[in-house]
Amino acid sequence: MSISINLKKKLKYFDIDISCECPDNSMLVMIGPSGGGKTTIIRMLAGLEQPDEGSIIYNNDIWFNSSAGIDISPQKRKLGYVFQDYTLFPHLSLFENAAFASKNKSEVEKLFDLFRISHLRNRKPRQVSGGERQRCAICQALARHPKILLLDEPFSALDAITRRGLREELRNMKGEFDFPVIYVTHDINEALYLADEIIPVVQGKIDESWIARMTERSDSGNRILKAAREQKIALAY
Amino acid sequence: MDFVSLYVTLKLALVTTIILMVVSAPLAYMLAHAEFPGKSILETVIYLPTALPPTVIGFYLIIAMGPKGFIGKGWGFVTGGSLLFTFTGIAVASSIYSIPFAVQPMKAAFQKIDRRLIENAYVLGLSKYSTFFRVALPNSLSGIMAAAVLVFLHTTGAFGVLVMVGGSIPGETRVASIAIYEAVEMMDYRGAAMLSLCFIPLSFIFLLFINKLNRGN
Structure with a gap:
């Protein structure tokens, strides 16, 4: 039981081209710089934006398939979506x-x-x-x-202390979610703390070199790799 | 004083306001949130009454609402009656004449709603229809109230369109603005002054209400 995503969309400054899968009981964190297409990917998953090509399949339900002309409305996808700020x-x-x-x-x-x-x-x-x-x-x-829970930087507008508290609450509760959770953030600590699997998304694509580049620039990349080993986070790239 | 014309005026303003609130709310919502071919043409047609002289609108309404016009013919087919020189006729005419004053503030109010609220409603399973009633309308009440007040006031002041479509039948189509005009023509300045005076507190109170609404926002 999982959601499998294979999406392509032309944006003004870059193209989104992403494939990944998130099983039930698992939290997939999409991390990357702001403006890299993470929110657009989440919105396509929710049915709020239409991909140019690709498919979204939840278990055996096809939510979107460009070649078959299937595009299930957001109302019928039955998902939970927590937006970046208050809605x-x-x-x-x-x-x-x-x-x-x-x-x-x-x-x-x-x-x-x-x-x-x-x-x-x-x-x-x-x-x-x-x-x-x-x-x-x-x-x-x-x-x-929900069949799947989408969280789009849900704590980014909060102060640091509240953010840490909510992050903890979410992690403690994670085990009770019997559906896939996709979490978008640009905060490395948040990703490390919450993720079962991390996907670095840069300019709409899974960027394998992002971790390496981060490693060169700061110790954040090292921390990701170290945490990945310690916490058994599967780096999806 | 011609209380009957005052009564017809207030009745007409109320009926026009009710008609336009029902018709304009979904129209304004559609213009605020939907993209469709011919949208700007539709919008221009809706706002046309603000740019045309009332007598020109009145003339075209006489043609359309007459026995051979498409509105008059349809009305005659359904009811067997005529629209011209009736209260129903002036209600239809004043609704067409005042529609921009309903659509414009409502559209602005609907545009002010955060798009994500609408999207959140969709994600939570609400249809577009339910989203309109459960999310858009309750969050645009001040704009809708402002539209209602504007339509009401605009209708109380209407003259040219109403006199052309309805004439001046006491108790039926003679509204206060026509009664004032006729009183002046007959040199009855006292009657004209009394009727005119009624409009000042009415307009003042309604405009004060709009001002309060805007300040509240």
């Missing part, structure tokens, strides 16, 4: 937001307990902190029982 609906309370796509209110209550935001259930998004909003956004995505 909670401002007119709804946090609980209404999280329960937006869920019929099971008690499950949303449980998620709120798990993410320690039950006491904020009646507050509007503007009345809570950035970290609390992102906790709610994750609850919203999980309450839908």
Whole structure:
């Protein structure tokens, strides 16, 4: 059981051309410099942008296949998507937001307990902190029982302490996700901390030399390689 | 004082506002968020009443709403009646005349919605239709209220289009602006002054409301 991705798309300054696979119970982290096409890849996975060519296959379900003319709408892909910054609906309370796509209110209550935001259930998004909003956004995505969870730099707008706390919470919870999780970040520490598998994406492609270049420039690349050995992270390139 | 014309004016303004809120909201949303062939032509047609003299609009509406016009013919086929010189006729005419004042602020309000909110709704499984009602409308209420107020005020001041399409039938098509004009023609300055005076607090209160809405935003 996995999601397999093979996508091509022409962008203004470079082309995206990427193939990878992410199994259930696994977190694939796409790392790379900003503006390298990571968000576009995630958006294509969600069905919010159309690839020029390729395929997205979740188990045996074809979500996208350019040669067969198949393009399943985002509504039907049944995925969880946590955006870069706050996309909670401002007119709804946090609980209404999280329960937006869920019929099971008690499950949303449980998620709120798990993410320690039950006491904020009646507050509007503007009345809570950035970290609390992102906790709610994750609850919203999980309450839908997604087939796959996409997280697009979900903690990048938060301060360092909150970011570290949420990163820890996510890692502790990771074992309970029985679906593939694809996480996009440009933060090497975040990638090392969370990933089961890391893919370096530079200018829309998996760039094998990126680690080596990072190694030359700083010790970040070394840290990735060391962590990969210690934590058994499969470097996908 | 001609209270009846005042009543017809307020009734017409209310009916026009209701018609335009229902018609313009999906139209404005489509113009704000969808790309389709002929979009700029459609938009230009919608805004045309702001650029044309009211008498020109009135003339074309007489043609279209007359027994041989496409609106009049369709209406006659469905109801057996005529649109010209009726309250329904002036309601249709004033809706066409005021449509830019509904679409423009609504479109601006829909454009202000963060695109990611709409995308989040899609990812959460909402259809485009449900997204419009559950996400777009509640997050554009101030723009929709502003549109309603503008349409209401614009309709209370309409004259040229209404007099051409509806004439001046007391209790049916004679609105206050026509009654004021007729009073002045008959040298009834007192009657004209009384009716005119009614418009000042009405316009003042509504414009104050719009101002508050804008400040709130």
